[in-house]
Amino acid sequence: MPFCEVAKQQTSLDDTVDAASSSSSSSNNNKGIKIFYKTYGHGPTKVLLIIGLAGTHDSWGPQIKGLTGTERSNDDDRMRAIDPNSSDSGGCGYGGNGIQVCAFDNRGMGRSSVPTKKSEYTTKIMAKDAIALMDHLGWRKAHIFGHSMGAMIACKLAAMVPDRVLSLALLNVTGGGFECLPKLDSRTISVAIRFLKAKTPEQRAAVDLDTHYTKEYLDEHVGSSTRRAILYQEYVKGISSTGMQSSYGFDGQVNACWTHKMTRTEIELIRSAGFLVSVIHGRHDIIAQIYYARRLAKKLQPFARLVDLHGGHLVSHERTEEVNQALCDLISASDKKMNPHVWTNFPKESSRWSEKGSLLGKTCVEGKTDDICSTVCVIEKLHLSISYVFGLFVFMFEYIQRAIRSRHPARVGSSLT
Numbered sequence: 001m002p003f004c005e006v007a008k009q010q011t012s013l014d015d016t017v018d019a020a021s022s023s024s025s026s027s028n029n030n031k032g033i034k035i036f037y038k039t040y041g042h043g044p045t046k047v048l049l050i051i052g053l054a055g056t057h058d059s060w061g062p063q064i065k066g067l068t069g070t071e072r073s074n075d076d077d078r079m080r081a082i083d084p085n086s087s088d089s090g091g092c093g094y095g096g097n098g099i100q101v102c103a104f105d106n107r108g109m110g111r112s113s114v115p116t117k118k119s120e121y122t123t124k125i126m127a128k129d130a131i132a133l134m135d136h137l138g139w140r141k142a143h144i145f146g147h148s149m150g151a152m153i154a155c156k157l158a159a160m161v162p163d164r165v166l167s168l169a170l171l172n173v174t175g176g177g178f179e180c181l182p183k184l185d186s187r188t189i190s191v192a193i194r195f196l197k198a199k200t201p202e203q204r205a206a207v208d209l210d211t212h213y214t215k216e217y218l219d220e221h222v223g224s225s226t227r228r229a230i231l232y233q234e235y236v237k238g239i240s241s242t243g244m245q246s247s248y249g250f251d252g253q254v255n256a257c258w259t260h261k262m263t264r265t266e267i268e269l270i271r272s273a274g275f276l277v278s279v280i281h282g283r284h285d286i287i288a289q290i291y292y293a294r295r296l297a298k299k300l301q302p303f304a305r306l307v308d309l310h311g312g313h314l315v316s317h318e319r320t321e322e323v324n325q326a327l328c329d330l331i332s333a334s335d336k337k338m339n340p341h342v343w344t345n346f347p348k349e350s351s352r353w354s355e356k357g358s359l360l361g362k363t364c365v366e367g368k369t370d371d372i373c374s375t376v377c378v379i380e381k382l383h384l385s386i387s388y389v390f391g392l393f394v395f396m397f398e399y400i401q402r403a404i405r406s407r408h409p410a411r412v413g414s415s416l417t
Contacts, residue, residue, distance in 0.1 A: 001111070002037055002075055004104075006030040009132035035104050035129050036111035038075065039137070041068030043098025045331065046139045050130055050157075052148030052172075053253050054245055056110035057103035062317055063145070066091040066324030067099050092328035099331070102142075104133060106150070108249030121252030123149070123176070123260040127156035134164065143331055145169040147316060148288060149253060152176055152260045159266035162273035167334040169278045169327055172285055172313055174292040176260025183286050191286065205235035212314040214284045267299050276343050277304040278330045280323055282311030302348075303340045 007030045038057055047067060049060045065071050069091040092099060105112040106126055115121065130153060134142060143166045146154030151173035158165045174180055182188045191210050198204040209218060209231055218228035270277075279297040281290045290308065297304040307326045311318040333343055341348075 002039070003034040004037060004129075004133045004136040006033040006035060006129055006132045009135040030128075033107060033113045033115065033129070035107065035113070035133055037102055037104035037133060038073040040064050040073055040101045040103070041070060041099050042074070043100050045099045045335075046137075046142035046166075047099060047101045047331070048130060048134060048139070048142045048144050049101060049103040050144070050146040050150035050153050051103070051106065052146075052150045053257060054109060054250060055147070055150075056105045059147070060101075060103045060316075062320040063324060063327065064101055064103060066320065067327065068101050091324065092331060102133065102137060102139075104130075106153070106253065108252045109245055114246050114249045115252065116248045118252050118255045121256045123152045123156045123256050124160075126153045126256060127160055130154075130157050131161055131164075140164065141166050143167045143169070143334065145171070145327060146173070147171040148173065148313070149257050149260075152257065155262055155266070155270070156260075158273070158275075159262070159269045162269055162275070165273065165275050167276050167278070167330050168270070169280060169330055170293070170296070171280045171316055171323070172282060172288045172293070173279065173296060174288045175262060175296060176257055179292045180257050180260075180288070183289050188286050201236050201239040204239055205232055208235055211287060211312075213312045213318050214282075214310070217311070217318050262296075271300055271303060274340070275303065276330060276334050276338065276340060278307060278326055279304055280307040280315065280326050281309070282313060282315030282318065283308050284311065285313045285315070287313045298346065301346055302344045305343055305345050 036057070049057070049063065051057060051059050061071065107129055108114050108121060130144075141164050144154045144157055146152070146169070148171070151170040154168060154170060155173070158168050182192070187210075191207060194203070194207040195211070198207050209228060213231075218226065218231070220227045222230060277297070277300050279293050279300075281288070281293040283290050294306060297306045307322075309315050309319045309322055316323045
């Protein structure tokens with residue numbers, strides 16, 4: 001089984017990351033922590049995939065296939081006969097210059113270690129896990145792609161070691177904290193209640209589908225059945241076979257999302273590095289609202305491009321071809337050292353907009369009255385306040401319920417991100 005022992009890489013990591021603040025306690029906290037990973041494909045182009053909350057490396061299946069042209073991991077018996085120095089053609093049409101991908105289970109999920117202290121789960125700590133894995137693999141530089149919580153981790157990694165990042169792809173990302181709170185409407189409230197009540201794989205699969213995909217996608221017919229019916233069976237099977245994510249792992253990863261924040265200094269470190277960024281989002285995502293992804297993309301101007309797709313939280317599964325093409329375009333543009341002003345699809349003045357959002361900035365720029373700008377700002381703040389209160393209620397209710405059912409943690413499927 002391929003594992004990376006984080007503590008073994010910690011010494012060299014501390015020499016380059018937070019040297020002033022790191023101490024022996026950092027290595028002690030990671031003592032015994034192992035990260036499970038798999039690699040796919042061969043070639044000089046390296047891509048590190050970081051999955052989100054409660055997800056495993058398998059959740060990247062459509063992207064692994066699209067980038068490398070294979071679904072078989074390199075430790076598969078059928079792949080051992082391949083010369084490790086050879087290059088696969090790859091899914092991006094690279095010809096002789098193949099792509100090697102690494103996908104792994106974050107701490108707290110899958111086959112990776114599960115620390116018991118909530119303080120051992122932050123996006124910064126988990127970014128150090130990812131950097132340790134790169135060291136373990138001998139990867140000096142790589143394209144860093146993350147989804148949801150994994151995109152938050154990718155942002156931290158990019159700010160910590162910007163010289164090791166070739167490009168950055170952020171799928172269904174938010175800025176953490178209150179930005180993790182879902183869109184407040186009747187559908188979201190219904191999903192939240194069903195999520196808290198789910199006790200069986202069947203109940204969890206049903207609510208996961210409504211969380212991950214749009215209704216239109218689920219209602220599409222595939223042969224004589226609907227996509228919802230097909231995915232439901234796959235989800236039930238996946239949840240049952242994966243087993244239960246421990247309460248330590250789930251609570252810890254939730255803590256990582258809730259405490260995540262990118263400071264202005266970190267944003268500037270990413271911008272000053274000069275690599276290209278692709279922010280890919282499903283516009284109907286009820287977990288990570290596209291408003292926050294757009295705002296982050298603006299902060300990263302002129303290096304970021306926003307790819308706005310019709311899809312939900314798992315847009316990587318719902319719109320596989322479009323997402324894979326966006327990722328291949330990012331790799332290609334980075335290899336060609338494309339001018340960021342050519343890469344971005346934001347107007348030139350967008351980098352000077354305030355962080356209050358495009359609607360407010362656009363309204364004021366176009367000469368509308370200050371009253372309209374003020375009204376938009378008040379409505380926005382009111383919505384965030386209501387979302388914050390609702391989020392606190394949901395978290396409080398969930399913790400009370402988990403305390404009562406502490407011996408029976410909820411089952412979580414490998415595709416939940």
